[in-house]
Amino acid sequence: AQTVTQSQPEMSVQEAETVTLSCTYDTSESNYYLFWYKQPPSRQMILVIRQEAYKQQNATENRFSVNFQKAAKSFSLKISDSQLGDTAMYFCAFMKHMSNFGNEKLTFGTGTRLTIIP
Amino acid sequence: KAGVTQTPRYLIKTRGQQVTLSCSPISGHRSVSWYQQTPGQGLQFLFEYFSETQRNKGNFPGRFSGRQFSNSRSEMNVSTLELGDSALYLCASSLARDRGNGYTFGSGTRLTVV
Numbered sequence: 001a002q003t004v005t006q007s008q009p010e011m012s013v014q015e016a017e018t019v020t021l022s023c024t025y026d027t028s029e030s031n032y033y034l035f036w037y038k039q040p041p042s043r044q045m046i047l048v049i050r051q052e053a054y055k056q057q058n059a060t061e062n063r064f065s066v067n068f069q070k071a072a073k074s075f076s077l078k079i080s081d082s083q084l085g086d087t088a089m090y091f092c093a094f095m096k097h098m099s100n101f102g103n104e105k106l107t108f109g110t111g112t113r114l115t116i117i118p
Numbered sequence: 119k120a121g122v123t124q125t126p127r128y129l130i131k132t133r134g135q136q137v138t139l140s141c142s143p144i145s146g147h148r149s150v151s152w153y154q155q156t157p158g159q160g161l162q163f164l165f166e167y168f169s170e171t172q173r174n175k176g177n178f179p180g181r182f183s184g185r186q187f188s189n190s191r192s193e194m195n196v197s198t199l200e201l202g203d204s205a206l207y208l209c210a211s212s213l214a215r216d217r218g219n220g221y222t223f224g225s226g227t228r229l230t231v232v
Contacts, residue, residue: 033218043206044121045223052218091161097218105151105174106210106221108161 002027002094006109013082014117020067021077021112023092029053031097034068034075035106040088048090051075053097079114087116120145122224124209130230136197139227143190143211149173150192151221152184155206164207167192199231 003026013019025034036048051059051068059066063083067076079086092109123142131137143150151174152164163176167186184194190211196203206228210221 033220035220037223042225043208043228044225045208045210047220047222050218050220095218105163105166105176106153106161107163110160 002029002096002107004092004094004107004109006090006092006112008112009110010113010115012115012117015082015084017082018078018080019082019114021079021090021092021114023075023077023109025073025075025092025094027073027094027096029096033095033097034066035093035095036064036066036075036077037091037093037108038086038088039091039111040085045091049077082116084116084118087114089113122209122211122222124207124224124227126227127225128228128230130232131199133199133201133231135199136195137199137229138193138195139207139209139229141192141194141209141211141224143192143209144222147211147213147222148190149212150186150190151210151212152192152194153208153210154178155208155226156204161208164194196229201231203229204231205229 005024032053034051037045049061063080065078089111091111093106125140149168151166155161166174170186181197186192206226208226210223212221
């Protein structure tokens, strides 16, 4: 079974600063996907960024980027130029890759509550 | 295009009752998954449906069930409600062949059992 660990329950940072959220995972799978989801007070889980394990290049999406260290099983999220709208719960998630339907599901970490201070 | 729609947004039920939650996926998405979110247990996978068939199931008791209709809309049902079933229930949809691109979630149904 896979496990995802987010060791920072809460973080806060000043607006416009850079913040890094940590995530580690444990799996015996070699092919999988990793995701960061954001959950604002509206409750909707919003996909922030995704990474395919077989790709060595770190994913980036505008102000969001990841540091994917496959050997260390680490997947951190960096938010640059943080904005007030980034205030939310952030969840790291793992899903193993299967070519056909099988035991696929998202396994989530416990989340990091990020507050951007004006 | 419209997102994932979950109804109702809020629900209060009495212990022992049953409840049905609804989820309409994004048009064209045929895979629908359900997750339970609680402060104590976090986000846990309930089940996934594709083509009206349950493809995957999480570790929940048989009181939790679901189904999917031919238009891909899905419902989940919880019978004999317990206080511990109070949670945010999230539905997510995806293109079945493209789940590696991530799921799109709805805003959830907040269920309170009293």
